[in-house]
Amino acid sequence: MATKKMMLYINGSERMLVCDPETDTLADVIRRLGLTGTKVGCRVGQCGICSVILDGAVVRSCVKKMKNIKDGSKITTIEGIGAPTNLHPLQLAWIIHGGVQCGFCSPGFIVSAKALLDTNLNPTRQEVREWFRKNHNACRCTGYKPLVDAVMAAAKVMRGEMTMEDLNYKIPADGRIYGTGYPRPAALAKVTGTCDYGDDIxxxxxxxxxxxxxxxxxxxxxxxxxxxxxxxxxxxxxxxxxxxxxxxxxxxxxxxxxxxxxxxxxxxxxxxxxxxxxxxxxxxxxxxxxxxxxxxxxxxxxxxxxxxxxxLNILETMAADAPQVNKEYPNIYIEAPLIKGQDTRKIIEKTPYVVEGSFYSQRQPHLVLEPDTDQAYVDADGVLTIHCKSxxxxxxxxxxxxxxxxxxxxxxxxxxxxxxxxxxxxxxxxxxxxxxxxxxxxxxxxxxxxxxxxxxxTGKRAPSFSNARLACDEKGKITALEYEIAYDEGAYTESADVIAQKGLRFVGAPYKIPNAIGLCKTVISNNAVSTAYKGFGSPQCYTCSEQLMDMMAEKIGMDPLEFRYINVYREGDESINGNKFSVYPMPQILDRLRPYYKEALERAKRESTPERKRGVGIACGEYNVTSAPNDHTEIILGLNPDGTVTHYNNWQDQGQGADAGAVVHTYEALRPLGLRPDQIKLCMNDTALAPMHGPSAGSRSHYMIGNATIHAAEQLMNAMRKPDGTYRTYDEMVAEGIPTKYTGVFDTTGMTSDLDPNTGQGSPTAEYTFGTFLAEVEVEVATGKTKVLRMKCIADVGVIGNIVNVDGQALGGMMQGIGMALSEDYDDFKKHTNLAGSGFTFIDATPDNLTTEYIETPRPSGPHGSSGCAELFQSSPHVAVINAINNACGVRIYELPARPEKVKAALEAKARGEEIKPRKYYMGGDLHEKIDYIKANPFTPKN
Structure with a gap:
């Protein structure tokens, strides 16, 4: 080890340090100095998380060896750009425009943007995007659009066209922050680099x-x-x-x-x-x-x-001659049926239009920018304490x-x-x-x-194989659906029971389908464990059914939007599981989409060339709100001596904005008290300090915690209320022996029911979200490379609690949907070990033209009319892209992702006049024989 003393000017101050110039990187040295605002993600220079400014240029400090840095170099880190009490315009803009979700990439982006504005104070949006592309700044949460918005806003402040006060959030005149873009409390620490993540801790x-x-x-x-x-x-x-x-x-x-x-x-x-x-x-x-x-x-x-x-995939373990992989259970260890209506064989025989296909969804990696990090210790009381992501x-x-x-x-x-x-x-x-x-x-x-x-x-999205056929009558009304879907659960059974339920609920949603049979299987392989991923279990379903919808529209000569329009749920309709909904917004959603869709079709026709063909695709989606029957959550509201209120909860924040969600719910529920938002304190995500929330999954948290907060708020205000209608202070409550803390509880018992194990009929979750996606693509014929030019989502997630948070979920979900459609995978153990090798969706693969619109239909059981939101936005955007490819150049990609070589091969086959058909997958036996057996031998507790 060759140790060397160096002098560097860091954030304007001369610093002496000792390092090993051969092995130490600039990131190592900066972080050892305590400047942990510079985060480290990939460690191979692909994500820009570790960006700093070195002698005026943006560098990725994780790959910059100290031997290549001169004595006396000037370095700027996030800590040198602004402080919590004196924000730089970029830092405030990041907060206001939703640039902070998980926040792990925020310091690197802000440092990079600072270097851009130091040289170009009036950039175009495209110049900002090109700067981030050139400097390898990556984000997984936001869809990039809010980041560009933030740079453009900060530049206006720095040019003197807007003040910091103009930029900042203002409470509306009516005092209601619910539905506004109230900033996340945690954002301040994240944009200034003072937030310690796991590796920092x-x-x-x-x-x-x-x-x-x-x-x-x-x-x-x-x-x-x-x-x-x-x-x-x-x-x-x-x-x-x-x-x-x-x-x-x-x-x-x-x-x-x-x-x-x-x-x-x-x-x-x-x-x-x-x-x-x-x-x-x-x-x-x-x-x-x-x-x-x-x-x-x-x-x-x-x-x-x-x-x-x-x-390494379940086609091998479902084969008739496959050996049992794990000695403890068979390769196919869950086979759950869906049976609705009349015999589908008879219906399909009499139906004029039938399409069928087989589809594959890949093992999509989550591709977070912070590798997993955990700490543990046993405290003085013998308590095993674990710090982790969860x-x-x-x-x-x-x-x-x-x-x-x-x-x-x-x-x-x-x-x-x-x-x-x-x-x-x-x-x-x-x-x-x-x-x-x-x-x-x-x-x-x-x-x-x-x-x-x-x-x-770490786990991945479960790959799936599906076979299906869809039938409709001469008027275009769906008459029957048959399908089987098998999820590759990987090496272990973790969460297999939950995903099996999804396979019975979302193939064919959100359409009225009177007759259906289905079989959902979970199967072992020797690949990565399958686990929860945003939209859990549903994107695989839509890969199948939303392509079938386009295939049917093409077969009967009907526009894909209009075919969907006549089949979506309307008031009183049942889902494929026999459940009804509290709201039926899909016709309104498609009506709202229609003019944009027509414009997109005209634009594609006008701008398409023989070399670069353009197309338009749509896909509908639906997702549940709450995670299972008898869902339960608890929170505590406590009045403090200074008149503030603390919200104690375990709303696990993965970047979705649980902190802002808790504040707006509490503020709205306690409006009669006249509190300011800053008088609401948060104590979150520590099992020793707050009650059980349940998972931050199933798009349940905003709905469940909101209702529990209303319950706690009612108890607290009732306790504080005096006979004359005014409210007691903390001291008055203590003096009168009145408790100052109240537990809010919400439970869906009585609102939900388990799926029947013999038919898949039932209503396991309390609410639902609905939406549709519109994608415009360009396919380069010579290479098969697909570029998404625009994407739009129109959604109904109930009354919106925080518009910046919901927009962030929508834009990020669409971005990851593009990745699922075109590039992202974990299948090659040598190539898929880093972000770029796994097909990460960088800014150049994500269009700046990502837009959202909302129809806010109040949910009767929702807090302030809200439901959940996050997972809808990753339900089916990937299929809109796949359908757009087919619309552009007449080839359908049945097995994801649609990499260039796959699209090119399909185009070449089409040019040779070959009919492109998917292979039908063997899934352990004949679907009808299995369903007939289940009907004849229904499950009872005895067998």
């Missing part, structure tokens, strides 16, 4: 041991032996932990709750014992004084494997206590400020790893995965 834990994981490098094998002796001798190593060191049963105890499941759900070990089922299985964990020492020692852990055949804090307690061998009542879960999740953090796996490590060493521990480790270990 870990490096500021002085006594923490750093962990490194040992992965198998294969997807299926017997684990014959583990030799840790050489690793244990490495410098700084405290302990090498294997399954033998786990104090509990070494299992993630997550029941597979589906009544028809042939697996119990207790199949995932925390540390591998005798089998490897996928590349993310952790064989051992090294605990050492530093991250570098832990990683060096991890390379010295030796293990012996007996390689077994790797079954979509459901309490599930870590329920699922880990027996596995790690610690009493549930002595486990505390705290959510770190989180660099996004989009669902993968529902899994308690990495919290299990750090729990085992801290219990085995007796010391605090911290880990931040490399991006490659993150890709292999």
């Amino acid at each position: 870990g490096m500021k834990m002085p006594d923490a041991l750093h962990l490194a994981v040992v992965l198998p490098g294969v997807s299926h094998a017997r684990l014959l032996s583990i030799d840790t002796s050489e690793a244990e001798k490495m410098p700084g190593v405290e302990k090498v932990i294997t399954h033998k060191d786990v104090k509990g049963n070494n299992r993630i105890m997550w029941p597979c709750g589906h009544i028809l499941a042939k697996a119990d759900g207790f199949d995932r070990p925390i540390l591998a014992e005798d089998m490897i089922y996928h590349r993310g299985d952790v064989i051992a964990v090294v605990a050492a004084r530093t991250r570098a020492e832990a990683r060096a020692a991890a390379k010295k852990v030796k293990f012996e494997l007996e390689q077994l055949p790797e079954y 979509l459901f804090l309490h599930i870590n307690i329920f699922t880990l206590a027996p596995g790690v061998g610690h009493p549930a009542e002595k486990i505390r879960i705290i959510e770190n400020p989180t660099g996004a999740s989009f669902g993968y953090s529902l899994s308690p796996y990495m919290p299990g790893i750090v729990s085992v490590a801290t219990l085995a060493t007796g010391k605090p521990v911290t880990i931040t995965l490399s991006y490659e480790e993150h890709q292999h270990i």
Whole structure:
């Protein structure tokens, strides 16, 4: 190690530092100085998270070695641009325009934008976008449009055309902040770099041991032996932990709750014992004084494997001659039926129009910019405390206590400020790893995965294979649907029961379909574990049914929008599951879309050329609000001595704006008290301080917490109210012995019902959201490359609670939908280890013309008329893109993503006059035979 003293001017101040110029990067040095506003994401220069200004130029500090930096260089980090008490216009604009969601990318973007405005104070939107493209600034949450909006607004302030006061948020004259763009309370820390995320917290834990994981490098094998002796001798190593060191049963105890499941759900070990089922299985964990020492020692852990055949997708494990992959349960371990109306075979025989197809949705990675990071320690009271990302804090307690061998009542879960999740953090796996490590060493521990480790270990969107046929009469009314959909659940059964329900509910939504049969399967493979991802379970359904809708419209010679219009739910209609809705906005949504659609068709016809063909596609979507029957949530409102009110909740914030949601709900519910918004305090996401919220999933949080907040607010105001109608102070309540804290509860019991295991009929969730997507694309004929030029969403998510938050969910969902349609995948274990290799949707692949409109139909059971919102926006935008490709050049892509080579091959086949048909998938038997058997042998508790 060659140590060198250097002098640098950082944020205008001369700083002396000592580093190893050969191994240290500029990011390493900056962060060691305590300037942790500079975040580190990919560590390979692809995401721009770590951007700083070096001698006037934007650089990615994670790949800038100190040996290439001159003494006396001038460096600007986010901390040198503005402070919480003295914001730069860019920082305020980021807050106001919704540039902050998870906020992990915000410092890098703001630093990059500062360098742009230093040289060009009047950029065009395209120049801003090109700047971010050139400097590799990546965002996963926002769709990029709000970021460009923020730069344009900040530039106006800096040119003197607008003041900071003009830019800032103002409470409306009527005092109502509900429905406005009230800023997120957490945004201030995020735009100034003062917010500590998991890795920042870990490096500021002085006594923490750093962990490194040992992965198998294969997807299926017997684990014959583990030799840790050489690793244990490495410098700084405290302990090498294997399954033998786990104090509990070494299992993630997550029941597979589906009544028809042939697996119990207790199949995932925390540390591998005798089998490897996928590349993310952790064989051992090294605990050492530093991250570098832990990683060096991890390379010295030796293990012996007996390689077994790797079954990397479920077409292999559903094959008739496939061996049983996991000895504990069959390869197809859930087969759930959908049966509605009359015999579909007879209906289809008599129906004039029938289309059929087979479709594949890929294993879409979440591609968050913050790799998974966790910390754990046992506090002075013997409480195992885990800091992590989590979509459901309490599930870590329920699922880990027996596995790690610690009493549930002595486990505390705290959510770190989180660099996004989009669902993968529902899994308690990495919290299990750090729990085992801290219990085995007796010391605090911290880990931040490399991006490659993150890709292999964390869950992905479940791939799916589907076969389906759709029938309609001569008037274009749908008469019948038959389908089977099989989800590739990967190596373990985690959340399989929930996704099986989605496969029964969203194929064919949001259309009136009187007769239907379906079969939803969950199946094992040796690939990444499948887990929650925004829109959970529904995008795979729409890949099938929203393409069938276009195929049918084409067959009968009807416009795709008009075909949808005559078939969408209308007042009193039932879903495919036999449930009715509180609102029926789809005809109005399509009416609102119609003029935009006609304009898009005319534009495509006018601008299309033989070399670059343009097309238009639409897709409808629907998603549930609340997660399951008998959903339940609790919050607490407490009056404080200074007259403020604290909202205690575990509304896990992954970047969706839970903090702003809690404030606007509380403010609206307590309007009679005349509080200012800044008098509402938040105590969030710590199981020791707030009651159980349930998962931040199923688009449930705004709806559930809103109703619980209203309940708590009513109790608090009733307690404060004096006989004359005025309100008691905190001191008066204490003097009179009146409690100052009240628990608000909301439960959907009585509003919902489980799906019937024999028919799939039922209404498991309390509310729904509805929408439609319009995509305009250009296909380069010579290469097959598709570019999305515009995308529009028209949605009804009830009364909007915070317009900036809802817009952010919509724009980000559409961006990730574009990625699902065209590029994103985790299937190649060498290529799909980083953002670029996995097909990440950068700014040049995302159109600036992303727009949203809302129809606000109040939900009768919703708080202030609201429902949820987030997951609708990722339900079917990808299919709008696929349908647009077909509209542009006459080829349909049945298997996603529609990479250029796939589109080009289809175009070449079409040019040769070949008919392009999908392959029909074998899914373990004939659909009709299975349904006939189920009808003849219905499930009862006895069998």
